[in-house]
Amino acid sequence: MGDCGFTITNHEVQHHIAAAAQHILMALKACRNLTDDNRKVLSDLNSYLPNEMILGESGGGMLMDMEEQIRHSEGIIMRWESHEGMIWDSGLAQASEYLNSVREIQKIVVAIGGLPVPSGGKPRELCLRAHCILQIAMSKLEEELIHILIQHKQCYEPEYMSFRSCVEDVVYDESFVSAEDEAMESVSRGDNSGSSSEQCLVDLVRPEVISAIKSIADVMSASKHDKEFCRAFVGARKDALDEYLVILGMEQLTFEDAMKMDWKALSCEIKKWVWALRIIIRVYLRSEKWLCNQILGELGPVSLSCTFIEIAGAAMLLFLNFGEAVAMGPRQPERLFRVLDMYEVLADLLFDIDTLFIEDAGSFIRTEFHELLARLGNYVKGAFSEFRNCIASDQPRKAFSSGVHPFTNYAMNYIKTFTAYRETLDLLLRNPEEDGMDPSPETEKGAEDSSYSSCPLARHARLLASILEANLENRSKLLKDESLQHIFLMNNIHYMVKKIKDSDLRQYFGDEWIRKQIGTFQHHATDYIRATWSSALSLLNDSRRLDLNPFNRSTPRDKCKNFVAAFEEVYKSQTGCLVPDPELREDLQISTSQKVIQAYRSFLGKNSAQIGDKYIKYNADDMEKLVLDFFSGSSRSLRSSRRR
Missing domain, CATH: 1.20.58 (Methane Monooxygenase Hydroxylase; Chain G, domain 1)
Known part of the structure; x- marks a missing residue:
């Protein structure tokens, strides 16, 4: 019998080898503690079969x-x-x-x-x-994401969130007249921290599409395309923020653009900056971060933080660059209140900024805003000092006969506006000696000991008023007529007192300061009567003593004639003078009547028979009525009239 051969096909061999290999692989994989030799066998099998x-x-x-x-x-x-x-x-x-x-x-x-x-x-x-x-x-989902974000974005409408500065720009020029007081009085400071701008969350994307966006985020993240998702998300949301800045009127101004702007245009931009920054920080970016958290929260804090910073960073730099340009500009007095608005809104929002950008990725934004606040504070102190220097060094170019001088009006409206910024100015002026602004000790005399009158702002306000009064004294000396000097000082000091009495400044100056200044302008009123009428009243002197003055030896008729001539000259001059305050004008008219008309009435009572009725051009009642024309600001003449 021949040998019986058992033939095995190649396919069967491969099948048996594969089965054996599978058993070995399964055994090795089931082993929890593989040795190095086991791992080598597994690797060899994987690479060979x-x-x-x-x-x-x-x-x-x-x-x-x-x-x-x-x-x-x-x-x-x-x-x-x-x-x-x-x-x-x-x-x-x-x-x-x-x-x-x-x-x-x-x-x-x-x-x-x-x-x-x-x-x-x-x-x-x-x-x-x-x-x-x-x-x-992934490319299609990225396209869908951008489409959803654009089509379903929502715009927060700040209709009720208007910003009003406490005043219009207080800028001095010769046209700054007292009539503007009414407008100044009617403007009250807006509530920059009003409830309308308190923190609130709004839906920047329609809520019904949030689940769709999250689904796209999950699917793209599972395919390790989370960076592509974030890039598309950031791009769409940055565009939305840029569009919103346009709605708020914020132009994409560079640092250089802001530095080159004239003050009128820059002032308008500052008002928009203050208004827009509050809305962007308190509402928009807070809502943006909430949206990012809804969509990206599961991707981890790093992705969330970086994405939000990328969205907000450019807008924040826009605000920062503008603020830096203002802070580096000339420290002119007319810019002070606008910069104070910037300082206050930034100080108010600093906690919000620190909270929004609390992560390390946003540290540069936090740092820049803190530094900008410090620079704006230095600007305020510098502009405040410049205003004081402006009052002290302003040189009058020409005489101003009567009324309230535009410079007095400007300075007092300027000082009055300080009260709207009391807390901020008290903080910034707390160490005035460091900035060369320490008020002199004289300004402290007579100030009541109260929280208002002893605060830094009160001390500086009284110093400024003292400097202004000295400035007015210098201006009055340009007038050659002594009586006009007294009217000028009386008008302007009375205006200062009234401005302080009728405003919050009263708390800072105190009643004793007010009483002292009332005595000052009343003293000028008395001096005016003396300087104006002493010569004319001497014509009515009834003394019979020997005198070298020929008028004193004149007859009563001559005296009456000369007095009337002197009165007409004064009438022409004093009707041209202006005392704008009605009460002060009436008081001065009454004082004039009591001093002058009463003397004339007495003179006529004693001498009317010797003078003769036909030689009495004006009786006392006529003159008393004529005195009512005084200080109207419109010069008149009586030489052509016989009797009123």
Whole structure:
């Protein structure tokens, strides 16, 4: 009998080898504590055996299932590549189908990655195909994300959040007249910290699409495309913020642009800056960070922080650059109140800024805003000092006969405005000696000991009033007529007192200061009567003593004639003088009547018979009526009239 040969085919050999290899692989993988030798055996098997041998018959079926699933998902994904519409615009069913298809592809990629050898053969082919489809899907989802963010963004309308500065610009020129007081009085400071601008959250994107955006974020993150998602999200939200800044009227001004602007234009930009910064910080960026947290919260704090900083950073630099340009500008008095508005709103928002940008990524924004606040504070102190120097060094160019001088009006309205910024100025002027602004000891005399009258602002306000009074004394000396000097000083000091009495300045100056200044302008009123009428009244002197003055030896008729002539000259002069305050004008007219008309009445009572009625041009009652024309600001003459 011949040898019986047992023939084994090549296929069977491969099948047995594969089965043995699978048992070895399963045993090695089940072992929790692999030795180095075990790992080497596993590695050698993986690198030596072909994929089909490891996968076996069941593995081949699995690959076929994967391929079929890829084909199905690919069809759905590629259909939208040729479709002109947007997925989410077509409805939730279409969006869900698309996302499910992407998720299926992601599962296949993960499954193939778990196979022993995903780097060759059929698994490699399927893996490359799946990755290609995923890349197409990621691009489409990025496009969908941008479309959703643009189409469903919402704009916060700040209709009730208006900003009013405490005053219009207080700028001195010769046209700054007392009539402007009424406008100044009617302007009250806006409540910059009003409830309308308190922290609040608003929906910057319609709430119904938040889940869609989150779904896109989850799917893109699962495919390790979270950076691409964040980039698209940041781009869309930055554009939305830029559009909102335009709505608020904030121009994209560079540092150089702001430095070159004239003051009128810059003042308008500052008002918009103050108003817009409060809205952006308190409402918009707070809501933006809330939106970022809703969408990106699960991606981790680093992604959330960096994304928000990227969205807000450019806008914050816009505000900072403008603030820096203002802080580096000339420290002129007319700019003080605008910069005070900037300082106060920034000081009020500093906590909000620190909270919004609390993470390390936002530290540069926090630091820059703190430094800007300090620079604005230095600017305020410098401009305040310049205002004091302006009052002290202003040289009058020409005489101002009567009324309230425009410079007095300007200075007092300026000083009055300080009260609207009391807390801020008290803080910034707390150590005035450091800035060369320490008020002189004389200004403290007579000030009541109260929280208002002893605060830094009160001390400086009294110093400024003292300097202004000295300035007025110098201006009065330009008038050659002594009586006009007294009217000028009486008008202007009375105006200062009235401005202080009728405003919050009264708390800072105190009643004793007011009483003292009332005595000062009353003294000027008395001196005016003396300087104006002493010569005329001497003509009515009834003394019979020997005197070298020829008028004193005149007859009563001559005396009456000369007195009337003197009265007419004074009438022409004093009707041209202006005493704008009605009460002060009436008091001065009454004083004149009591001093002058009473003397004339007495003279006529004693001498009317000697004078003769036909030689009495004006009786006492006529003159008393004529005195009512005094200080009207319109010069008149009586020489052509016989009797009123």
